[in-house]
Amino acid sequence: MARADKATIDAGTTAEVLMDRAGRAVARAAIRLMGGRYGKRALVVCGKGNNGGDGFVAARVLRAEGVGVDCVVMFDPAEAGGAAAHHLDLMRRAGVHPDRFELGKWEPRYGYDVAVDAIFGTGFQGTVEEGSDIAHVFEILDYLPVVAADIPSGVDGTTGAVRGEAVRADVTVAMQAQKTGTALAPGSDRAGHVEVVDIGVDLSDVTAASASLVEASDVARWLPHREPSAHKKSAGWVVVLAGSEAMRGAALLTCRGAMRMGAGYVTLATTPSVRDAATSVLPELLCERASDEDVLGPEALDRIGDLLDRADALAIGPGLGRGEAQSRLIERVMREVDLPLVVDADALNALEGRSDLIGERGRRRYPGDGRGASLAGVTVLTPHPAELARLLGTTSQEVVGDRLSAAVAAARMGAVVVAKGHRSIVVDHGDAEASIVPVGGPELATAGTGDVLTGAIAARLAAGTWGTGAALVATYVHGVAGELAAGTHGGEGVLAGDVAEALPVAVERLRAGLTSER
Known part of the structure; x- marks a missing residue:
């Protein structure tokens, strides 16, 4: 974004003009949040730099609109430079004089109707320590409706990470484009409603965003759809290679996810005990005994070879268990x-330190001979943060601190990656473009919902949807299904099976355009 700003300025639009447009947009948002102008009072808190300059403009405009304004600065005003210094001078001429914040010497007057957070900008990557002056200001803002300029202060603009304290905004006014830090958790939780405003920055030379936010219209073309002449085989055949004596439910939930996402056939290839349980629970499910033991090992692939010849997609991992036999099975697959x-759960754990296997499949998909991508060799990995950390040979803390970079790194091994979590991230290794899925909430934080997602992705792959499209539509529909299930059962009462049952309803709501992104 900084390059786009510079290009716009080089083309003749001054930094002062861009800052004026940004600050005016913030002021308009503050007036809307207050519900009017007259008799209202605003607190504008400004830092050093362009973000603070946006705040100076907002303070001046609010004053001109009849709002009572107090402006607090977190630095010596004499240190202001560039466009910010210009707008600080204009603010003073308009009758708003900045008050330097000093811990113990400054407290806000009561009765503010809104606060403007213009302290840190999108380049912030530091830590706001508890007990610091800045943290004290954040505590004050917690008691007020807040409009943030571009990004809530304390949020990393690139990763969404919050190290220490951060502002919790009601509205974030994003200049020209939403910043990644407000699209990814936990930054997204701090941003409130994000309002993108056009301030005239030329984005034509921006080759690609670091990530894009998926909208319902983006996934509409990949939604399950059957022609009148469709039959079971044309709807796609999914094989689920999963399950063990101790974890029968994971395999069954994967099958339910595939069924409810529109697969025409779903066959569970599993152990004897799981097979016996499955036939009584899911009468629509086809079952194949892939082992004589209660553990699936490498010989399972020989037993289901004919089945795989007829199938359209394979899901492996849920409830598989961990051991030498399972690891050798994963290697063969x-x-x-x-x-x-689709690789999930215990199958992902078996790939720890085996990026060579992921890369081999990736080269089958992108053979490098000019033929382009094909569904042959498509691998979709669906890790949660701990599994993603094992794939990358790092820690869960490192992954959580920068989920976007972690997802891109895993995809570059040779796979489509669905980095699960609040606002899941989908990345394809073919172009390393990342997509953030903004639906689904804490109701999905329950055992088995990931298994349902695995089945849903496999169903879309079996129907012929290309790898990234299958991952995107299934993850989006899965998120909407979670929200629908929460509406029926309450957020804390949702079970994974409830999410599976809500998948077809979610598809219909998306098809009818009845959803809204958060």
Whole structure:
């Protein structure tokens, strides 16, 4: 974004003009949040730099609109430079005089109707320590409706990370484009409603955003749709290779996810005990005994070879268990199966330190001979943060601190990656473009919802949707289904099976355009 700002300024639009437009947009948002102008009072808190300059403009405009304004600065005003210094001077001429914040010497007057947060900008990557002057200001802002200029102070503009304290805004006014830090958790939780405003920055030379926010219209073309002449096989055949004596439910939930996402056939290839349980729970499910033992090992692939020849996609991992036999099975599947593949749970853990296997499949998808991508060799990995950390050989804390970079790094091994979490991230290794899915909430934080997602992705792959499209539409529909289930059962009472049952309803709501992104 900084390059786009510079290009716009080089083309003849001054920094002072851009700052004026930004500050006016913030002032308008503050007036809307207050519900009017007259008799209202605003507190504008400004830092050093362009973000503070936006605040100076907002304070001046609010004053001109009849709002009572107090402006507090977190630095010596004599240190202001560039466009910010220009607008500080204009603010003073308009009758708003900045008050330097000093801990113990400054407290806000009561009766503010809104606060403007213009302290830190999108380049902030530091830590606001508890007990610091800045943290004290954040505590004051907690008691007021807040409009943030571009990004809530304390949020990392690139990753969304919050190290220490951060402002919790009601509205964030994003200049020209939403910043990644307000699209990814936990920054998204601090941003409130994000309002993108056009201030005239030329984005034509921006080759690609670091990430894009997925909207319902983006996934509409990949929603399940059956022609009148459709039959079971044309709707896609999913094989689920999963389950063990101790974790039967994971395999069954994966199958339910595939069924409810529109697969025509779903076959569970599993152990004897899971097979016996499955036939009584899901009568629509086809079952294949892939082992004589209660553990699936490498020989399972030989037993289901004919089945895989007829199938359209394979999901592997949920409830598989961890051990040498399972690891050898995963290695064989990665090397010998050309079907589109969804890898989850214990199968992901078996890939720890095996980026070579992921890369081999990736090269089958992008052979480098000019033919382009194909569904053969498509691998979709669906890790939660701990699994993603194991794939990358790092810690969960590192992954959570920068989920976007972690997802991109994993995708570059040779796969489509769905980095699960609040606002899941989907990345394709073919172009390393990241998409953030803004639906689904804490109701999905319950055992088994990831298994349902695995089945849903496999169903879309089986129907012929290309890898990233399958991952995007399934993840989006899964998020909407979670919200629908929460509406029926309450957020804390949602079970994974409830999410599976809500998948078809979510599809219909998306098709009818009845959803709204948060």
